Amino acid sequence: MSGKGTLFTVSAPSGAGKTSLVNALLENTAGLQVSVSHTTRPIRPGEQDGVNYHFVTEGVFNGMLAEAAFLEHAKVFGNLYGTSQSWVEEQLESGSDVILEIDWQGAAQVRHLLPATRSIFILPPSRATLAQRLTQRGQDESDIIATRMAQAKEEMSHYIESDYLVVNKDFSQALAELQAIVIGQRLQTSRQATCLAPLVTELLS
Numbered sequence: 001m002s003g004k005g006t007l008f009t010v011s012a013p014s015g016a017g018k019t020s021l022v023n024a025l026l027e028n029t030a031g032l033q034v035s036v037s038h039t040t041r042p043i044r045p046g047e048q049d050g051v052n053y054h055f056v057t058e059g060v061f062n063g064m065l066a067e068a069a070f071l072e073h074a075k076v077f078g079n080l081y082g083t084s085q086s087w088v089e090e091q092l093e094s095g096s097d098v099i100l101e102i103d104w105q106g107a108a109q110v111r112h113l114l115p116a117t118r119s120i121f122i123l124p125p126s127r128a129t130l131a132q133r134l135t136q137r138g139q140d141e142s143d144i145i146a147t148r149m150a151q152a153k154e155e156m157s158h159y160i161e162s163d164y165l166v167v168n169k170d171f172s173q174a175l176a177e178l179q180a181i182v183i184g185q186r187l188q189t190s191r192q193a194t195c196l197a198p199l200v201t202e203l204l205s
Helices: 018-028 058-066 085-093 104-113 127-136 142-161 171-186 189-195 197-204
Strands: 007-011 032-034 070-076 079-084 097-101 118-123 164-167
Touching: 007 018, 007 104, 007 171, 018 032, 018 097, 018 171, 058 070, 058 079, 070 085, 070 104, 079 085, 079 104, 085 097, 097 104, 097 171, 104 118, 104 142, 118 142, 118 171, 127 142, 164 171, 171 189, 189 197
Parallel strands: 007 097, 007 118, 032 097, 118 164
Antiparallel strands: 070 079
């Protein structure tokens, strides 16, 4: 793939299915990478350091912050999260598209620094479904689930700031819509003009 890649941010309230959708999108879409964020939150069962997140201490995180190493950073539920700016820019320059799974605060920071970023917000089909998904995944205690539900309304109110809005009612449909967003971005004339330069030259010669 030639030409500069596109940076996509994907935001959603916890339990909306964001991570499952992004993983499926990565498996089914060539030339797309996910940015592995740094975080101070504890590792969960089944997660791997360097795959799901770069799990670091608060001291290491603050050191990187002091060096302006993050494209965006935020504190969510008492834990720090940050995205390596140098890694993202290297991937985009190489022509790869990159997805950032971040909250609405981080997405706003990224749009400010990189206005060409395309932002996507994923909504659950209902509050009842959101609560059910949080409970069924069995990762959090009831008090944490209650806190996440209390925060969900505030988080979802920021959907209007995104470029694209997807409702995860049917997983296959939501995945297809995410793929359509990525492919549509790739087909924009400004990007295709670079990718198809030899063809356009031949056709117009």
